[in-house]
Amino acid sequence: MEVKPRGTFLRSGKVKDIYELDANRLLFYFTDRVSAFDVILPSTIPRKGEVLCKLSAFWFETLGVPNHMVSVEGSNIMVVNRMTMIPVECVVRGYLYGSLHDRLLKGEVSLPTEKVLAAKLPEPYFDPTTKSEVKDEPITEAEIVREGRMTSAEMRGVKDSTLSIYAKMGERAIEHGFILADLKLEFGRRDGRVLLGDSIGPDEFRMWPADRYAPGKTQDSYDKQPVRDWLTKAGYKEKLDRARKSGEPTPTPPLLPAELVSLVSDRYVHIYEVLTGRKL
Ligand SMILES: Nc1ncnc2c1ncn2[C@@H]1O[C@H](COP(=O)(O)OP(=O)(O)OP(=O)(O)O)[C@@H](O)[C@H]1O
Ligand SMILES: [Mg+2]
Incomplete structure (x- = not known):
């Protein structure tokens, strides 16, 4: 049931x-x-909104990690404890995909792995980025501490927590036939403590059906990856990268074809139902 939001719009x-x-x-x-x-x-x-809200609630309830959730109202609303967000996106990757694959090919990172798309990494790789209005950029743990984004103790805690949440979610996924390829988490501060915040759904991870997994190719993805793939094929990604490089305004993105919209919508619902064992 859709409930109307309340409070003061921020x-x-x-x-x-x-x-x-x-x-x-x-x-x-x-x-x-x-x-x-x-x-x-x-x-x-x-x-999509309903899946993101309810799947986030499921993880906050089951992960056993201190987090910001207070309650869920209707299908699309979550009340949370307000935090001061840590300006870092805590990304962890188990597989060589997306921007990490691009960066490895360009020699911007070095990793003990074959340079094959979707190869499993020898161990999960903590790969944080800045949180930016324009485009998130990779940042090292040392830079995070040097720039005062986190203390070194916070950095250690947040990294450990990110890796252990990835492991827990990955276990649940594989029990239900999916590979959790990577994950993005956000943390914030409240009353002197660091808590898990934001949301945890198909916008924050890549999930691949395990029985169709094969390195060396684009994976069938139960998240928004098909949207990224379509935009790349349609030439939009290249246009956007060019505009960003030369400081031009963001080019207007194209409308997505109806079949893609319904495929992605079905996949969001499917991954929610499979992971939680609940009907949407
Ligand atoms: N408990 C919290 N208290 C305050 N802010 C939060 C909390 N949890 C998440 N946030 C922030 O709220 C925003 C959530 O909205 P959404 O994910 O749509 O924004 P975004 O576009 O990803 O982020 P931004 O607008 O910062 O670029 C994010 O900026 C996130 O960092
Ligand atoms: Mg967000």
């Missing part, structure tokens, strides 16, 4: 609309908006 993120309930609590309204390469697209994906 701002729209790329995916969530954020309302203030009081000094301590925020309300997240999960929309069906979809972004790719940090750009909001003109198409929406039906039921």
Whole structure:
């Protein structure tokens, strides 16, 4: 059941609309908006907001990690404890894919792995980025501490927590026939403690059906990867990269074809139902 958001509207993120309930609590309204390469697209994906909200709630309830969730209301709303967000996206990767694959080919990172797309890494790789309005950029642990984004103790805690959440979620996924290829988490501070925040759904991870996994090719992905793949094929990614390099405004993204929208919507619902054992 869709419930209307309440409180004072604060701002729209790329995916969530954020309302203030009081000094301590925020309300997240999960929309069906979809972004790719940090750009909001003109198409929406039906039921995406509901999946993101309910799957996030499932992980917050079951991971056993201190987090910001207070309650869920209806299908698209989560009330959370307000935090001061740590300006780092905590990315962990178990497989060589997406921007890590690109960076490895360009020699921007060195990793003890074959340079084959979708190869399993010898061990999960903590690969943080900055949190930026424009485009998130890779950052090292040493830079995070030097720039004062986290203390070194916080850095250690957040890294350990990210790796252990990845392991836990990966176990659940594989029990249900999916590989958790990678994951992005955000943490924040509240009353002197660091808590897990934001959301955990198919916008924050890549999930591949294990029985179709084969290195050396594009994987069938139960998340927003098909959207990124389509935009890349349509030439939009290249256009965007060129514009960003030369400091030009972001080019207008194309509308997604109807078949792609329904495929992605079905996959979001499917991954929710498979991972949680619940019907949406
Ligand atoms: N408990 C919390 N308290 C305050 N802010 C939070 C909390 N949890 C998540 N956030 C922030 O709220 C925003 C969530 O909205 P959404 O994910 O749509 O935004 P985004 O586009 O990813 O982020 P941004 O607008 O910062 O670029 C993010 O900026 C996230 O860091
Ligand atoms: Mg976000």
